[in-house]
Amino acid sequence: MEPPEGLGDIRRTHLSSDMDPALDGEEVVVMGWVAAVRSHGNITFATIRDRTGPVQIVAKKGVCDDDLRTILTKAKPHSSVAVRGRASASARAPGGVEIIPNMLRVLSAASRTPPFEPATVTVPNIDTRLEVRCIDLRREPLRHMFGARTAVLRAVREYFYGNGFTEISTPKMIASATEGGSALFPIFYYDKEAFLAQSPQLYKEQLTMSFERVFEVSPIFRAEPSRTNRHLAEAISIDMEEAFVDYNDIMDRTAEVVRRAAGAVGEYAERNPGSKYDIPDTVDIPRYTYEELAGRIHDETDLHMEWGDDLHPSWLRRLGLDGMYFITDWPMGPKPFYVKTKQDDPRVSESFDLMWGDLELSSGSTRMNDRDGLERNMRNKGMKTASFAHHLEAFEYGMPPHAGCGIGLERLMMAMTGTGNIRDATFYPRDVDRLTP
């Protein structure tokens, strides 16, 4: 295989999306990958795709150089090419304009045929696709997923910036488990044992002491043993934490973050006609207490449920809950040690989950800001308090009341785009079976 031609001094002048009949007669340079080539006797049509879409190249005998026509006709799909030529308005061409090439450079010839073509409607199962993810990501639905995701990240961060939040980065290599010890990935940290952070929880809490309002968008790591369509071993979490507020204030913020995300996806879809999403209603997100839903399960179904049980996805479906809604005031029992008890009912926590149908998108709470209570909670959970000495010490310096939550970005994107498998909301998913590519 020949080494590819260098790019040299040639540069792209137009994207596919810039091509317009008004360019008729102008010289343009486009670059992209070969999506399709069709020859009909003396004429060759090639579709070149770049990140904005397709452009048509038309090479006719007598008009274009014979060598160029030969190379174009033989170009293997997925090869990277540069085409210089004259734009020519044409009613038949997609976008109303095609290119009559006078120079073609194969920048990198494909030497292999991928197991499936990105343009086909029926695609193989996700495992086959993930094996050639670099090609799979050329598919329109994924291109739009990650275009929309970019828009969501931008909009969500702008919300935080606009509301006086400091952007933080907390360590991902930590000495002790935040959520109690299960589902941790151990690391060799020089000569010590350490773990990958399951969340920025303890650090973001401490940072409210100095910055009051903090947010972080960063990877979290959970050694989930389950094979489901809603869990990843490595995911992106949108974390916020705020001093001098409680979980109701954070619920308001979470609702606003979700509205901004929905707005961003809506705008993206308008700008990109190829994408169409059934975006959930986020204008008025209903709030149900755990108590209320437990009561409805008792009254409306034949399910047997005890107060304190988790609300199984199937039970929520039985109640006909769909779209976005909050479940608030969960029982204390299963909640992590840092969650605060309700003042008027010690069985209940100041907590919420944001749901989309039966999928949990976010979990938040008012946090304990009382050192002794926090230590007591740790002991009750069987945690070694000595490992949390630094964290407990922070609470001796006047830790403010605070509350916060984490929103799973991939799940949020599943909700926004109606995607069924969380793996298609991330670039290179990690799970119990998959570490490559």
Place this chain on the structure above:
Amino acid sequence: MEPPEGLGDIRRTHLSSDMDPALDGEEVVVMGWVAAVRSHGNITFATIRDRTGPVQIVAKKGVCDDDLRTILTKAKPHSSVAVRGRASASARAPGGVEIIPNMLRVLSAASRTPPFEPATVTVPNIDTRLEVRCIDLRREPLRHMFGARTAVLRAVREYFYGNGFTEISTPKMIASATEGGSALFPIFYYDKEAFLAQSPQLYKEQLTMSFERVFEVSPIFRAEPSRTNRHLAEAISIDMEEAFVDYNDIMDRTAEVVRRAAGAVGEYAERNPGSKYDIPDTVDIPRYTYEELAGRIHDETDLHMEWGDDLHPSWLRRLGLDGMYFITDWPMGPKPFYVKTKQDDPRVSESFDLMWGDLELSSGSTRMNDRDGLERNMRNKGMKTASFAHHLEAFEYGMPPHAGCGIGLERLMMAMTGTGNIRDATFYPRDVDRLTP
């Protein structure tokens, strides 16, 4: 120790920075931490700080409730408090207004005196400070560092969004070493061995096949054995990668990113009079080739240098190089396997470093996009090509010519703020000696 009072329904109405003599007579609620309390007979002055700065509370006998005065007088610094009271214009008060309190709630009493006070000018050495980082971060220089950092991140991402870049997240848990195997943190990935990613390198390259322009701001992990003021085991990298360009185009982008960062820090400093930075000149960043600097070392100094040697920081200082500048066209020898050779000189790479004085801020290059050449480079570096099978396969599907770089966020912030120790450009630093807090 009593559990802290709950926040209840009380909420802040004003930040310190909102306090203005025009509020005279109005009722306000401020919240923050006690920075100082001074009593003079019948009058107590307290300074409460929130994330925007200080506000003065004045409790006079006869005017304020005796219990309130007692609690305020005894309030231990760092305690979190809520104060409701009447704003009163006063020429003596900082900001021209003070608060005459009618309600004081200690939301969380400090039970311990920190080893140093954030307000003092002379602070202990960094190790002592890092042990109580939650208090250390209340210091003005750090508050501004991370305020400026937030502004930089916002500005830098806006540059990418505005230029059609897709925001990516690449896996941090990977099967094989990107940069050749040294300085890796191993992980237990379920039943497999894996590593923490030293950079998003291979994934961002693959993603140029579908998205062309990609960027990521995310943690990178390097088991640096050195104890220096410029290395971290966990740092934030601003990565970009782009199809159909070479290293000169990426140098232009890097210069623009740095200009945006400088602009953001400049604006931050204007909005925050407490911060003052000697921001480096980024308008016209000079570019020197390795050859040129090697020649100058030969001609202008008595140092002994062979062509191909790295340019030691001390040599660069000897040449009097300071501020921001690029060094381009480095020898191929020490470059990673994915860096492209210059077409007209196989000893030289299409590469650059962005320097600030003798500190490397960024490293970039045109990348190999030739599968066979890439595999040859891997072998020459002694790498096991079998571990990179997925990556090599991607190059068989017409990998476009591409180039990119990574910018170290902490080092960039050191340059922007004139900070000498990289640990003060991160919240909770990680190094060979430090895994907590």
